[in-house]
Amino acid sequence: MMEINLNRLSNTLFSQLSAAPIAVYRIGFGLLMFISTIRFISNGWVESQYLSPTFHFRFELFDWLPYPSEIGIWCLFIAMLISALLITIGLFYRFATILFFLSFTYVEILDKTNYLNHYYFVSLVAFLLILIPANRYFSLDARFGITKPSSTCSLWEIRILQFQIAIVYFYAGLAKLNYDWLIQAQPLKYWLHTANHWAIWGDLLKQNWVAYLFSWFGAFYDLFIVIFLIIPKTRLFAYFFVIVFHIVTWILFPIGVFPWVMIVATLIFFNPSFHEKILNTIRSIFFLKSIKTEGRTGKKNKLILPLLACYMSFQILFPLRFLIYEGPIFWTESGYRFSWRVMLMEKTGYATFYIIENKAVFENQFFFKN
Numbered sequence: 001m002m003e004i005n006l007n008r009l010s011n012t013l014f015s016q017l018s019a020a021p022i023a024v025y026r027i028g029f030g031l032l033m034f035i036s037t038i039r040f041i042s043n044g045w046v047e048s049q050y051l052s053p054t055f056h057f058r059f060e061l062f063d064w065l066p067y068p069s070e071i072g073i074w075c076l077f078i079a080m081l082i083s084a085l086l087i088t089i090g091l092f093y094r095f096a097t098i099l100f101f102l103s104f105t106y107v108e109i110l111d112k113t114n115y116l117n118h119y120y121f122v123s124l125v126a127f128l129l130i131l132i133p134a135n136r137y138f139s140l141d142a143r144f145g146i147t148k149p150s151s152t153c154s155l156w157e158i159r160i161l162q163f164q165i166a167i168v169y170f171y172a173g174l175a176k177l178n179y180d181w182l183i184q185a186q187p188l189k190y191w192l193h194t195a196n197h198w199a200i201w202g203d204l205l206k207q208n209w210v211a212y213l214f215s216w217f218g219a220f221y222d223l224f225i226v227i228f229l230i231i232p233k234t235r236l237f238a239y240f241f242v243i244v245f246h247i248v249t250w251i252l253f254p255i256g257v258f259p260w261v262m263i264v265a266t267l268i269f270f271n272p273s274f275h276e277k278i279l280n281t282i283r284s285i286f287f288l289k290s291i292k293t294e295g296r297t298g299k300k301n302k303l304i305l306p307l308l309a310c311y312m313s314f315q316i317l318f319p320l321r322f323l324i325y326e327g328p329i330f331w332t333e334s335g336y337r338f339s340w341r342v343m344l345m346e347k348t349g350y351a352t353f354y355i356i357e358n359k360a361v362f363e364n365q366f367f368f369k370n
C-alpha cells in the first residue's frame with residue numbers, strides 16, 4: 001500500500017503543466033536581486049557594513065570561513081550583480097544560480113548583525129532554483145540552444161516554491177501568537193507612536209487601537225494568507241491584501257526589498273494562464289518572438305523525492321529548535337534567527353569596550369608557548 005501511495009505521489013509531482021509560472025518567478029526573482037544589489041552598493045552599505053568595521057560578529061558555525069579582503073568583498077558583490085542579471089534573462093542559468101547562491105550566502109554569513117529574514121529567504125530560493133530547470137522556457141538559454149526548450153515543467157517545481165512561501169508566512173504568524181504581540185501590541189505600539197513625521201497618518205498611527213489592529217491583523221494575515229491564495233475563489237482577493245500589506249509595511253518600516261520580494265514571489269500561486277499573459281506582455285514590450293518548444297515527458301529523477309523530503313523536513317523542524325534551548329527566546333535569542341520571527345522585538349543599547357594590553361603578561365605567555 002505504501003509503495004502504491006509513493007508511486008501515486010511521484011506521478012503527481014512529476015505531472016506536466018505550463019512552465020510559465022516558473023519563468024515568471026525566475027524573471028521576477030532575478031530582476032529584484034539585480035536591483036537590490038545595485039541599491040546596496042549605491043547606498044554605500046558595502047563600505048559601512050563590510051569594509052569599514054574592524055570587528056565582525058561571525059556565526060558560530062561559519063567562523064572558520066576566511067573574511068575576504070576589500071577586493072574579495074567587491075568581487076562577491078559583482079558576482080551577485082552579474083549572476084542576478086543572468087538569472088533574469090535565463091542565460092547560463094545553472095552557472096548563474098550556483099554563483100548567486102554561493103556569493104549571496106557567503107556575504108550573508110560574514111556578520112550576524114546584518115542578518116535579515118529576507119536574506120535567508122533569498123538564499124533558500126536561490127538554492128531551490130539550482131534544482132529547478134527554470135531556463136527551459138522564455139530564456140536565452142532556450143533561444144540559443146544551450147538547453148532544450150520546453151513549454152512545460154513538473155508540478156513539484158511549482159509546489160516547492162509555494163511550500164517555501166507557506167513556511168515563511170506560517171511561522172511568522174505562529175511566532176506572533178504571544179502575549180507581547182497580541183495583548184500589549186508591542187513592539188508595533190512603540191514603532192507606530194514614533195511615526196509622527198507623516199503629515200496625514202501621523203496622529204492616527206499614535207492611537208493605541210491602530211497598534212492593536214495592526215498586531216492582530218498581522219498575525220491573522222501570516223497564518224491564513226497562503227490558504228486564501230491556494231483557494232481559486234479567494235486568490236485574487238488575497239493577493240490584493242498581499243500587495244496592500246507589504247506596501248504598507250514597506251512605507252512604515254525600514255525592511256528593504258522584502259515586501260517586493262514577497263509580492264512577486266506569491267504570484268506563483270496563480271494559474272499558468274495568468275503567467276502566460278505576463279510573458280505575452282513582456283514579449284510585446286520588447287518585441288520578442290516566440291520559439292518552438294515541446295512539452296517534457298515528465299521523466300522522473302529518483303533523487304528528487306528524497307531530496308524534497310529532506311529539504312521540507314528541515315524547513316519544518318529547524319524553526320522549532322528554540323524549544324530545546326533554555327531561557328526566554330526574546331532574551332537569549334537562541335534559535336531566534338532563521339526561524340521567520342519577523343518584526344517581533346525592538347532592542348537598543350550602547351556599549352563601550354576597553355581593551356588593555358598587559359605587555360608583561362603577553363611576553364611571558366609568548367615565551368612559554370615557544
